[in-house]
Amino acid sequence: MELERATNRSVRRRNRSALLWKLFLDGPLTRQDLARSTGLSQPAVSNVVSDLIDEGLVTEAGVLESDGGRPSMRLRIAPRFACVAGVDVGETRVRVELFDFAMTLLASVEYPLQPGGTDPAVVAGHVLAGIDEVTSRATVARAELLGVGIGVSGVVAQGPEVVVHAQTLGWDGVPLERLIRAGTDLPLHIDNGAKTLGQAEMWFGAGRGARHAVFALVGSGVGAAIVTNGVTYRGASSSAGEWGHTTLVYGGRSCRCGATGCLEAYVGAEGIIDRYRQARRGRPVPGVDEESQLTELIAAAESSAVAQRVLDETAGYLGAGVANLINLFNPERVVLGGWAGMALGTRLLPAIREAAARQALRQPYAQASIEVCRLGVDAVALGAATLPVAGLLAAGGTRE
Amino acid sequence: MELERATNRSVRRRNRSALLWKLFLDGPLTRQDLARSTGLSQPAVSNVVSDLIDEGLVTEAGVLESDGGRPSMRLRIAPRFACVAGVDVGETRVRVELFDFAMTLLASVEYPLQPGGTDPAVVAGHVLAGIDEVTSRATVARAELLGVGIGVSGVVAQGPEVVVHAQTLGWDGVPLERLIRAGTDLPLHIDNGAKTLGQAEMWFGAGRGARHAVFALVGSGVGAAIVTNGVTYRGASSSAGEWGHTTLVYGGRSCRCGATGCLEAYVGAEGIIDRYRQARRGRPVPGVDEESQLTELIAAAESSAVAQRVLDETAGYLGAGVANLINLFNPERVVLGGWAGMALGTRLLPAIREAAARQALRQPYAQASIEVCRLGVDAVALGAATLPVAGLLAAGGTRE
DNA sequence: CCACTTTAATAACGGCGTTAATTAAGCCCT
DNA sequence: AGGGCTTAATTAACGCCGTTATTAAAGTGG
Structure with a gap:
C-alpha cells in the first residue's frame, strides 16, 4: 500500500x-x-x-x-492554454499530430517508413521534424507546447530511460527516448501504441464511462490495452497487455516471436492471410499488401466457401482470445480495434461474441459487452497526445 | 479518473x-x-x-x-486492539480461524464437507458455528471481533449482495452473504479463495515487497490472484483472475466448465490424473483421492517413463499458462501455489520456468521471477482474515 | 556533574475546506 | 417599472491539520 x-x-x-x-x-x-x-x-x-x-x-x-x-x-x-503533440510510430509510418488543450486537431504530418528494418535514428528524426513541422504550420511557439506523447507499436519498457523492443520494426532494446531527447528538451511520454489507442478510446470513444475495459487491437500484430479502475494498466515494466503472444493453441502455428501457438499467429493479419493461403492449397492471395489481401478475403467470403471457413475460424480464435481477456480481467467492455479488427469486426462480431460466450465463464461473460472501436486507427496519435495532458491534469494543472 | x-x-x-x-x-x-x-x-x-x-x-x-x-x-x-475471523470455504471443508490484530492465530476449527453437491445453508451454518466456536474457545467477545473474511473457491460476484458461483460445490448464484447475514450482524467480507490466498502471500509470504504479482493457484481447480500496484485486482464484478478457464489448447480437452481446451483441463489435479490414466491406457491411478493419486504420480515418475512424460507435459502446459500471465500482466513475481501447485512446484519448477521462457516474450519474462508460495494452503483463511483488517487500515483506523 | 546528542513535545503560523450569511442577477407578475 | 421570488456566486467566521522553529526530555561519556 x-x-x-x-x-x-x-x-x-x-x-x-x-x-x-x-x-x-x-x-x-x-x-x-x-x-x-x-x-x-x-x-x-x-x-x-x-x-x-x-x-x-x-x-x-x-x-x-x-x-x-x-x-x-x-x-x-x-x-x-497549451498544445500537445501526439506521435504514432507505426509499422509503416510516423504520424505527428498537434492538438490544442481541448484535443482539437490543429495540424498533422506523416512520414512513410520503409517496410522491414527501420533505423531508430531515422524515426527519431521524423519525430523531431514532425514536431517542428506541425508547430510551425499552426504557428505554435515552443513554450506553448506542453509535451509530446509517442505511441510505438512494440514493447515499450519504462525505466530510468525508455527502451523499445519492436520485432516488426526490427528493434531490440532501442533507446528511443535518448534519441529523441538529443533533439529537444520537451517533456516526452513514450508508450505502447495499443495503450495510447486505448487511452483515446477511453476518453473519446467506445470506452467512455467504463472503469474496466480491454481494448483488443488486431492489425498486422495483435495487442491489447487494459484499463483497470480507469487507469491504463502497465505492470512492472510497462509491457503488460501483450495479448498477441499469449498461447491459444498449445503447440500450434509458429509465431514470429519464436514461440508457437500465439494468438497473433492465428488472428493477426499475416496469420489470417497465411491460413487463407494454405486453405487455397498454397495459391497466393491477391493483393499488394496485407490490407488489400484481407479486403480480398472478406470480399471472397461472399461467394467462396473456403474464404468463409477461414473467416469463421478466425472468429473462433478471436472469440476464444477475447474470452481469455474476459476471464482474466472481468471487464465491463471489450473493444475491438486495429485496422484488421475494424475490417473484420463489423462482419464477424456476432460470431466472435458467440465464440467468446462458448469459451468464457458465464458470469464474467454476462458482465462484458463486446463492441467495435469508434475512433479508428489514427487514434494512436490522439491517445499519445493525451499523455502529457493526463500528466498535467493529475498534477492539478501545475507543471512540476 | x-x-x-x-x-x-x-x-x-x-x-x-x-x-x-x-x-x-x-x-x-x-x-x-x-x-x-x-x-x-x-x-x-x-x-x-x-x-x-x-x-x-x-x-x-x-x-x-x-x-x-x-x-x-x-x-x-x-x-x-481487535480480533478477526478468517474462513476458508474449500471444496472439501470449511475452516474457520481466529486471529488477533497482529494476525497471530488464536483458534481454529474445521468442518468437513461431503464431496459433490453441498447445501449452501449447511456451509453458512458451518461458518456461523465456526465463528461461535473459535471466539468462545479464545474467549473473545463479540465486540472485539472486527469482522469476518470469507474465502470461497469459486467466482464471487460482488454487487449489492455477494453472490457465489462455484461449479465444484454445485453452486450457481448462491446468495452466500444473505445466508450468513441471517445469522450474524458482523461485518462480512466475502472474496474468492485464490484472491484471499494471494493477499496472505502478499502480506506475509512470497509476495512481500512486490507491487505487481500474480499468484497462480493449482489445486483441483485452477485460479489466479492478480495484484496490481499493491492491490488485488477484482475487475467489474470481482471475478477477475479466472485463469483456469482460459483457453490454452484451442479445441482441446473438454473442461467441466463446458468449454474446451481450458488450462484447468490440463493442469488441474483432475486433468493431470486423467491424462495420466489415459497414458496408462485407461488403467486407473491408485489412490483414494486426487491428492494421493497425484502423490502416486509424482512418486511413479522416478521409475516410470510414462509418469515422467505426463509430468513433463504438465510442466509444459503450466509454463505456457504462466507465460500468458507474464505477457498479459507483466508482473515482477509469479507465485505458484495451491496444493497441487506446491506438490508439483518444487519438482517441476525448472521445467515450468523453461516452458514459460519459451512461450513468453523475452522482455517481460526477464522482469518476472517464478517462485513457489511460502504459506501453504491454510493461507486462504489467513488471507480472508486480512480483509477486515485491510478495510480498517485503509480507512485510517476508524470503523465507519 | 556537565557537555553533547538524539528523541519527543509545544508554539506560532498558514493553507484550505466548511457552514452560514450576503450579494448578484435573472424571471414573473401586477 | 418595480417588488417578490429563485438560483448562482461571493464573503466571513471557524476549525482542522501539517509545517517550521523552539523547548523539554532522556540518554551517554568524560
Whole structure:
C-alpha cells in the first residue's frame, strides 16, 4: 500500500485535479455542476475555479438560460492554454499530430517508413521534424507546447530511460527516448501504441464511462490495452497487455516471436492471410499488401466457401482470445480495434461474441459487452497526445 | 479518473492510514522511522501516533538502545486492539480461524464437507458455528471481533449482495452473504479463495515487497490472484483472475466448465490424473483421492517413463499458462501455489520456468521471477482474515 | 556533574475546506 | 417599472491539520 503523506497543500492540488478532470471529460459544466458531482462545497469550487481561470487553465463560456434565478456560468477547459503533440510510430509510418488543450486537431504530418528494418535514428528524426513541422504550420511557439506523447507499436519498457523492443520494426532494446531527447528538451511520454489507442478510446470513444475495459487491437500484430479502475494498466515494466503472444493453441502455428501457438499467429493479419493461403492449397492471395489481401478475403467470403471457413475460424480464435481477456480481467467492455479488427469486426462480431460466450465463464461473460472501436486507427496519435495532458491534469494543472 | 474530493479531515485520515499500514507491514518502528519513511514531519507523526495510542490501535513496545541521545520508542500495532475471523470455504471443508490484530492465530476449527453437491445453508451454518466456536474457545467477545473474511473457491460476484458461483460445490448464484447475514450482524467480507490466498502471500509470504504479482493457484481447480500496484485486482464484478478457464489448447480437452481446451483441463489435479490414466491406457491411478493419486504420480515418475512424460507435459502446459500471465500482466513475481501447485512446484519448477521462457516474450519474462508460495494452503483463511483488517487500515483506523 | 546528542513535545503560523450569511442577477407578475 | 421570488456566486467566521522553529526530555561519556 505505502500511501504518500498528505498535507494541506495536497488537498488543494487534489481538488484542482478533480475539477480539471471533470471539466476536461464532461465539460462544459457550471460551478454548481462541479459542486454537486465532486461533493465539494460551492465556495470551495468557486475558489479553485477562480484560481484556474487566473492561471488560464479554465475559461468561462457563456451563461446558461434560466427560468428564474441567476443564470449559471458555463466553465470549460481553455483550449488555448497549451498544445500537445501526439506521435504514432507505426509499422509503416510516423504520424505527428498537434492538438490544442481541448484535443482539437490543429495540424498533422506523416512520414512513410520503409517496410522491414527501420533505423531508430531515422524515426527519431521524423519525430523531431514532425514536431517542428506541425508547430510551425499552426504557428505554435515552443513554450506553448506542453509535451509530446509517442505511441510505438512494440514493447515499450519504462525505466530510468525508455527502451523499445519492436520485432516488426526490427528493434531490440532501442533507446528511443535518448534519441529523441538529443533533439529537444520537451517533456516526452513514450508508450505502447495499443495503450495510447486505448487511452483515446477511453476518453473519446467506445470506452467512455467504463472503469474496466480491454481494448483488443488486431492489425498486422495483435495487442491489447487494459484499463483497470480507469487507469491504463502497465505492470512492472510497462509491457503488460501483450495479448498477441499469449498461447491459444498449445503447440500450434509458429509465431514470429519464436514461440508457437500465439494468438497473433492465428488472428493477426499475416496469420489470417497465411491460413487463407494454405486453405487455397498454397495459391497466393491477391493483393499488394496485407490490407488489400484481407479486403480480398472478406470480399471472397461472399461467394467462396473456403474464404468463409477461414473467416469463421478466425472468429473462433478471436472469440476464444477475447474470452481469455474476459476471464482474466472481468471487464465491463471489450473493444475491438486495429485496422484488421475494424475490417473484420463489423462482419464477424456476432460470431466472435458467440465464440467468446462458448469459451468464457458465464458470469464474467454476462458482465462484458463486446463492441467495435469508434475512433479508428489514427487514434494512436490522439491517445499519445493525451499523455502529457493526463500528466498535467493529475498534477492539478501545475507543471512540476 | 473521477477523484474524490479532499478535505482537511481527509488529510488526517490519510496520514493515519499511511502510518498504520507502515506499522502493520513493517513494524515495530520508531516515530523517527515513521517520519523518515512517510515524509511527514516529526510533530505530525507524534500527533497522529498519540491519537492512535489513545484509541488503542498502537502501543509502545520498549525503547531502543542508544549510544548517546534520548533512546527512541518502538511502536507497534496493538495485537489486542481487535480480533478477526478468517474462513476458508474449500471444496472439501470449511475452516474457520481466529486471529488477533497482529494476525497471530488464536483458534481454529474445521468442518468437513461431503464431496459433490453441498447445501449452501449447511456451509453458512458451518461458518456461523465456526465463528461461535473459535471466539468462545479464545474467549473473545463479540465486540472485539472486527469482522469476518470469507474465502470461497469459486467466482464471487460482488454487487449489492455477494453472490457465489462455484461449479465444484454445485453452486450457481448462491446468495452466500444473505445466508450468513441471517445469522450474524458482523461485518462480512466475502472474496474468492485464490484472491484471499494471494493477499496472505502478499502480506506475509512470497509476495512481500512486490507491487505487481500474480499468484497462480493449482489445486483441483485452477485460479489466479492478480495484484496490481499493491492491490488485488477484482475487475467489474470481482471475478477477475479466472485463469483456469482460459483457453490454452484451442479445441482441446473438454473442461467441466463446458468449454474446451481450458488450462484447468490440463493442469488441474483432475486433468493431470486423467491424462495420466489415459497414458496408462485407461488403467486407473491408485489412490483414494486426487491428492494421493497425484502423490502416486509424482512418486511413479522416478521409475516410470510414462509418469515422467505426463509430468513433463504438465510442466509444459503450466509454463505456457504462466507465460500468458507474464505477457498479459507483466508482473515482477509469479507465485505458484495451491496444493497441487506446491506438490508439483518444487519438482517441476525448472521445467515450468523453461516452458514459460519459451512461450513468453523475452522482455517481460526477464522482469518476472517464478517462485513457489511460502504459506501453504491454510493461507486462504489467513488471507480472508486480512480483509477486515485491510478495510480498517485503509480507512485510517476508524470503523465507519 | 556537565557537555553533547538524539528523541519527543509545544508554539506560532498558514493553507484550505466548511457552514452560514450576503450579494448578484435573472424571471414573473401586477 | 418595480417588488417578490429563485438560483448562482461571493464573503466571513471557524476549525482542522501539517509545517517550521523552539523547548523539554532522556540518554551517554568524560
